[in-house]
Amino acid sequence: MATVPLVSDAAASPEVAAVFADIRETRGTEHINNFWRALAAADPALLAATWARLKAVMVEQREGGLDPLTKELVYLAVSMANGCDYCIHSHTAAARAKGASAAQLADLYAVLAMAVQTNALVTALGVPVDPGFQAEAD
């Protein structure tokens, strides 16, 4: 249940239609996710800026950077930690579409469970940072 209407193709302004067209061309699919349709209603300028940045980060490939599947798994892990249901569904689907196997997703769940547990314990105990961790940053 959205707080804004979802913008249909018919109702799209030229600015929105241009973004929708680029999403379709970049992804090679006719489907425009509800997220983009809601964002189009909320703020067309924010839609354009968000899509441009997402394309640069998730579609384009940086030399020596992470491969597309790893980036998708990181995106999914962050969405899980933030408890964003829609995002978990869309990025689980995206990870599978990019080739994530059941064993890889099983590892993702196992690492998530491990990380939140140690995150919480570290915070609960107020553990001071080991001096050695810092040295590597300088």
Add this chain to the structure above:
Amino acid sequence: MATVPLVSDAAASPEVAAVFADIRETRGTEHINNFWRALAAADPALLAATWARLKAVMVEQREGGLDPLTKELVYLAVSMANGCDYCIHSHTAAARAKGASAAQLADLYAVLAMAVQTNALVTALGVPVDPGFQAEAD
């Protein structure tokens, strides 16, 4: 500033000493992170259970699962999303030790920034899940 003392080697009970010894052998280093020393003070049984599980998830390798660096990056991303400073420092150091390059960490930061932004917008707009995302789960 911890809410419990950090258990030194000299003060370790046999149960705690056995865990410390296994950490040292598994990791090939004499250094025991402050996290384990604080957890030893809080609850030796929780120390043993947490280390055993962390070893199974992060050290052992599942057939067809994620490689050690990818698991480390997911762990780090979750720690960042949860805002755990100690964890961010320790797992940034661990990612570098496992070979994460500056370009790979740059991608991690870029994906994190992208994910939290779209997570927040999806939530703010109450976007309903696209029916197609669900089909792939069944």
Add this chain to the structure above:
Amino acid sequence: MATVPLVSDAAASPEVAAVFADIRETRGTEHINNFWRALAAADPALLAATWARLKAVMVEQREGGLDPLTKELVYLAVSMANGCDYCIHSHTAAARAKGASAAQLADLYAVLAMAVQTNALVTALGVPVDPGFQAEAD
């Protein structure tokens, strides 16, 4: 799907009925939000205390303080950051009822997206506070 029943007018105890009556009079509407009906079931004393405080903060006007719409936008932004779906729906409706325009809400979404992104990067990088920021607090 609530974990408690929603208290109807007919089922309201005198203590609850008095709060419902004050909500109706203060807001000039017969509608009592589900939140108040659920809170009435959970703890009538908490209902009374929460309504009294909400009225003092959101309805009454402090000299030199924030105007009602700005307070509503801050309330909404916090609800978005906390990922509370019900709260996002009720306070988006309230912001519109208090005169928030589409352009103002568009700015709210844009600032939210910006803030969560820089919040996450600051945390991920462990950025130390600039000395100058502190000076102004003293």
Add this chain to the structure above:
Amino acid sequence: MATVPLVSDAAASPEVAAVFADIRETRGTEHINNFWRALAAADPALLAATWARLKAVMVEQREGGLDPLTKELVYLAVSMANGCDYCIHSHTAAARAKGASAAQLADLYAVLAMAVQTNALVTALGVPVDPGFQAEAD
């Protein structure tokens, strides 16, 4: 304690130096916040993209949009809800620099306290959204 070095003016690449110069010109101050210096070390491309977007959202003014102080208060409220200490310090300082009075900040604290409390109770009770809230979105 940062996980990356803070890039000094002397160490800035031409790409980073150009961003630093634009920050200085836009803000009319010589001071470059530690956030930008850390981001420059983490990923110069992310620095450029983040600054460009922050300038568009926070410095430029949308017709009929929120005034600069209200945007700053929303930014601050989100940072508080996310528990980002650095961000709270920098945006409290920024809010004061943009004219926020003590009474206005007092209202911000009061609304924050109110919002997190009702957010938590709504979530704890699983309150279903009132049908009327949705009507306004369509």
Add this chain to the structure above:
Amino acid sequence: MATVPLVSDAAASPEVAAVFADIRETRGTEHINNFWRALAAADPALLAATWARLKAVMVEQREGGLDPLTKELVYLAVSMANGCDYCIHSHTAAARAKGASAAQLADLYAVLAMAVQTNALVTALGVPVDPGFQAEAD
């Protein structure tokens, strides 16, 4: 709407079936929560490890430790703070099954509301820890 299928008894592998059998015997009920059925699909090894640990923490009793109802209330409070709807529903039901009265749950809601409010204000104000709090940890 799950991102994985829920594993039925008929579809359970021997590894999964053994966990399901132990859940049934330990809890004295035929019902297996959807959580365990989803986890069985995601990662049978994670299912086994999570159930084993949950049984050790929540079912077994440590000498001098917390009683079962108090542990359940802590579990519920954490789930509320984390905004996990499913967990709130399952652990509210579990708390009632373990004897939590309406007055005890009312106190839980009241303490939750108090805690999140002071947590947020402390964070918003950047309050430094009183030296005395630390002394007790050493």
Add this chain to the structure above:
Amino acid sequence: MATVPLVSDAAASPEVAAVFADIRETRGTEHINNFWRALAAADPALLAATWARLKAVMVEQREGGLDPLTKELVYLAVSMANGCDYCIHSHTAAARAKGASAAQLADLYAVLAMAVQTNALVTALGVPVDPGFQAEAD
């Protein structure tokens, strides 16, 4: 490092001094936590309202409600889940002052670790609520 000064006894207005006096009398100690001193600077009205409510919830005893130590443990668990360092320190100290044993705190840490782990997995898997959980609420 606070964003507001800490109000000393000498600098306290009559309104603030009255709250400080009631804190001292209620708690039987001369020490006023930094939280109250910071809140006094931020908003004396919020200080008075927060203290009045905290006294009602945490000091006064509801018939059939939770005992003081259990309320303190719930407060602490919520503070841990919210990652509020100051609150963790102050409420760990308070729990010890109210008689929490090392074994009880060990159980608290163990339950926290369990809860955040299952919270995260439930969210990651999008587990639907079992119909039976709801029945008990009606």
